[in-house]
Amino acid sequence: MLRTTVGIRNSSLKLCLQKGQLLKISSQLKVSHYLNTTISKRHISDTPEQAFTKLTDENDPKRDQFFKYTWGSWLKNDKLEKEKRTTRFSIEGLNDVLNSLYKQMPENASNANVGSTIPLPSHNKNNTVSLTHNILAKNIGSIPPNSNMHITRLSSIHEGKHHRLYKIDTNLEKSFALRIPYPLDDATTMKMRIQSEVATMDFASSKLKINVPKIFSFAADSINPLGQPFILQEYIDGQLLMRQWDPLSSDENKGKLQSVIDAVSDIQKKLNSITFSHSGSIYFQNVIDSDPLIKSHDLEGRWCIGPSVERTLWRKKSALKRNQILKHVGPWSAESPVTDIIKDTAELELANVKRRLALLKANIPLGKNEAKVSENLLNEQSRSFGNLVTLAPFLFNSKLSKIPNLTALLKPRLFHPDLDPMNIILKKNDNGVEEPYLLDFENCSIKPFILQNSPQFIRYDGPKIYDLEKDSEEYKKLSDTEKQQYEFIYKRTRNEYMWENSLNERSPQLITSMAPPIKLLRGPYVATLERKTDEEFLIIDETMIQLKNFWKTFHENGLVINKEFPLEEQFSEEMIEKHNQALKEFHQKLITTPFAATQGWIPQDMFNNLLENGIIVKDADGNYSISESKI
Numbered sequence: 001m002l003r004t005t006v007g008i009r010n011s012s013l014k015l016c017l018q019k020g021q022l023l024k025i026s027s028q029l030k031v032s033h034y035l036n037t038t039i040s041k042r043h044i045s046d047t048p049e050q051a052f053t054k055l056t057d058e059n060d061p062k063r064d065q066f067f068k069y070t071w072g073s074w075l076k077n078d079k080l081e082k083e084k085r086t087t088r089f090s091i092e093g094l095n096d097v098l099n100s101l102y103k104q105m106p107e108n109a110s111n112a113n114v115g116s117t118i119p120l121p122s123h124n125k126n127n128t129v130s131l132t133h134n135i136l137a138k139n140i141g142s143i144p145p146n147s148n149m150h151i152t153r154l155s156s157i158h159e160g161k162h163h164r165l166y167k168i169d170t171n172l173e174k175s176f177a178l179r180i181p182y183p184l185d186d187a188t189t190m191k192m193r194i195q196s197e198v199a200t201m202d203f204a205s206s207k208l209k210i211n212v213p214k215i216f217s218f219a220a221d222s223i224n225p226l227g228q229p230f231i232l233q234e235y236i237d238g239q240l241l242m243r244q245w246d247p248l249s250s251d252e253n254k255g256k257l258q259s260v261i262d263a264v265s266d267i268q269k270k271l272n273s274i275t276f277s278h279s280g281s282i283y284f285q286n287v288i289d290s291d292p293l294i295k296s297h298d299l300e301g302r303w304c305i306g307p308s309v310e311r312t313l314w315r316k317k318s319a320l321k322r323n324q325i326l327k328h329v330g331p332w333s334a335e336s337p338v339t340d341i342i343k344d345t346a347e348l349e350l351a352n353v354k355r356r357l358a359l360l361k362a363n364i365p366l367g368k369n370e371a372k373v374s375e376n377l378l379n380e381q382s383r384s385f386g387n388l389v390t391l392a393p394f395l396f397n398s399k400l401s402k403i404p405n406l407t408a409l410l411k412p413r414l415f416h417p418d419l420d421p422m423n424i425i426l427k428k429n430d431n432g433v434e435e436p437y438l439l440d441f442e443n444c445s446i447k448p449f450i451l452q453n454s455p456q457f458i459r460y461d462g463p464k465i466y467d468l469e470k471d472s473e474e475y476k477k478l479s480d481t482e483k484q485q486y487e488f489i490y491k492r493t494r495n496e497y498m499w500e501n502s503l504n505e506r507s508p509q510l511i512t513s514m515a516p517p518i519k520l521l522r523g524p525y526v527a528t529l530e531r532k533t534d535e536e537f538l539i540i541d542e543t544m545i546q547l548k549n550f551w552k553t554f555h556e557n558g559l560v561i562n563k564e565f566p567l568e569e570q571f572s573e574e575m576i577e578k579h580n581q582a583l584k585e586f587h588q589k590l591i592t593t594p595f596a597a598t599q600g601w602i603p604q605d606m607f608n609n610l611l612e613n614g615i616i617v618k619d620a621d622g623n624y625s626i627s628e629s630k631i
Helices: 061-067 078-083 091-104 187-206 251-272 322-326 337-361 375-394 406-410 480-506 508-514 516-521 523-529 534-556 573-592 604-612
Strands: 005-009 014-016 022-025 029-034 039-044 051-054 072-074 151-159 163-170 175-181 215-219 230-234 281-284 303-306 412-415 424-428 434-438 445-448 601-603 616-618 624-626
Touching (some): 072 604, 091 151, 091 163, 091 215, 187 215, 187 303, 187 412, 251 412, 251 424, 251 434, 281 445, 337 375, 337 523, 375 523, 406 508, 516 523, 516 534, 534 573, 604 616
Antiparallel strands (some): 005 029, 014 022, 014 151, 022 051, 072 601, 151 163, 175 230
C-alpha cells in the first residue's frame, strides 16, 4: 500500500503580552500525515515566526491570521470551507474570563477540593459556567498581593476536524488550553455538544478516574466575553501516544505496539466499567435545558442522561426542525435499547431524506453546509434507510441464548468515538512516570456495547492473514509487490487481533461483541453512523446484502430468531446485480478521483507543492482541479 508522509507547517499565530500591552504572534506547529488520512505525528516547531499586537486593539488587522484556518485547502469551495473554520474571539474578553477564575477560587483551596462533595457547575453573570472544584491554586496558580494576572503568550497549537486549540501562557507560570469549535453546525446543536462534552469529561474524571484535562470554565453559545462558544481547560504538556504507534512495523516491534494498545485498552475498560439505565448522552443536571431528563440515581444527581450527541444524528440535518430530530435521538430505555436505537437512527435519516426531496422539488436551497444532490440519489437513499427501518427489530433479540453474555452486551455503556492514540497524551507525573490523558470527549454517547465498534485506529474489515507462512503457502513464490500486499493484510490482522485479545483480558464478558457474526449484524447500523457522503448509502446496502447471504446460517446457529431474511423481496437478484454495478462504479470513482477519501481536502504543504508544480490549477470560478497535462 502506498504511504507517503507529508510535513505540514501551520501559519497560525502566537501572541505574547509585554508590559500588559503588546502581544507577540508566531507560527509554531508541524504535523505529519499519511495520505490515507491517518495522522502519525504532531510536534511544535522550534522556530516560530512572530508579530505583535495590542491586547486592547480588537480590530488590529495583524490578528486576522491568528484566527484563520491554515492546515489545509479544499479543491472545491476552498474560501467558504476556510471561512466556516474561522475562530475569531476577543482576546481582551479571554483575559477577563481568566481573571474571573481567580475571584471564584476559595481562600482555603490551595491544594485540595473543599468539602466532601463536588459542587455543581456555577453559572456566572457573563453567561459562562465554571467548574469551581477545579479552580484551585495548584491548577491555575494564585495572584500575589498587589499584582494582576495577565496573558503573556497565546499560541495556536492545533487545528482539528471540529475545533481549534490555543495555548495560553500567563505571568503566573501557569498554562491553559482554549478550545473553540468550528461553527459547522447550527448554534443549538453546538450548544448541546459542548454541554454534553464538558459533563462527560467531568464524569470520566470524577466517577471513572480517567485522566482528562481539568475544565475550569465554558460557554455553550457565543453570548459571552469571548464572543464564541469555548471550553477553557488545563493545558497538558507531554507527547502524543501516536508517536509510539507504527501499525505497519515488523513483528520485532510487537512489544511497542502492545504498549500502545494496552494504554488505550485500559481507558476503554474504565469507560465500560459502569452500566446505565438509559442510552443517550451525559449532561450536568443543572445545565441541560432539554427534555426529557433522566436522573442517574447512583451518581448523586450531578449528571443526567439526555439526547445523544453522536455527530451523525445531527450532521447535515438542516432540512429538519429541531423537534423532528429530538424524536429520534433518545434517551432510550434499557428495556429494548438496541432495536429502538437502530430504528430511530434509520427513521431519522429517512425523515431527513424525504424532507430534502421535498425541498429539492420545491427548489428551496438547503443549509450552507449541505450540497445539492440529484432526486434519483435521494430516492435511492430513501429506499436504503426504509429497508433498515424494516430490518432493525430483527437484528438483536434479548431472548437469544446462543450469544454468550448477551445480557452484558445489551447493557448501555459509555462509548467514546475517538478512542485513539492521536487523542491521548503522555504526561509525566511527579515521580517521572508517564500517564495517559484522554484529551477530548466530543460526541460521546451511552449505548449497548454490542453496538460499539472497535476504534478506527485498530479496525480492519478486509481479508485476514494470521500467519504468513502457514496461511499463505505460496507466499515465498510471490513477487515483491505481492508480498507487500500480503504483509499489509497480515499486519492489519495482527493489530486487530492484539486489540481484541486485550479486550478479552480486561473485559471477557464483552469479547463476543467482536465475533464476526455480531459485527455483521451491527454492520448496517455502523455503516449508517459512519456515512460521510450521500453516495455511501451503497455501503449500507452492502452490509444488508451480506446479512442476507448469512441469514440462514445465523438462524440455524441461533443468532437470529426469524428463519426468513426480513428483506428477501427487497433484495432480489436483479436488485443485487444493480447494486453490485453501482458499488463498483462508486469504488472506481474513489480510486480515480484525487483526494476523494478526504472529500477534496489537501494538507497545506502538499497543496502548495502541487499548485507550484502545476499539478493542480485554479479554475475561473475559484475552484481547483487536477491538470490533465500532468496526469
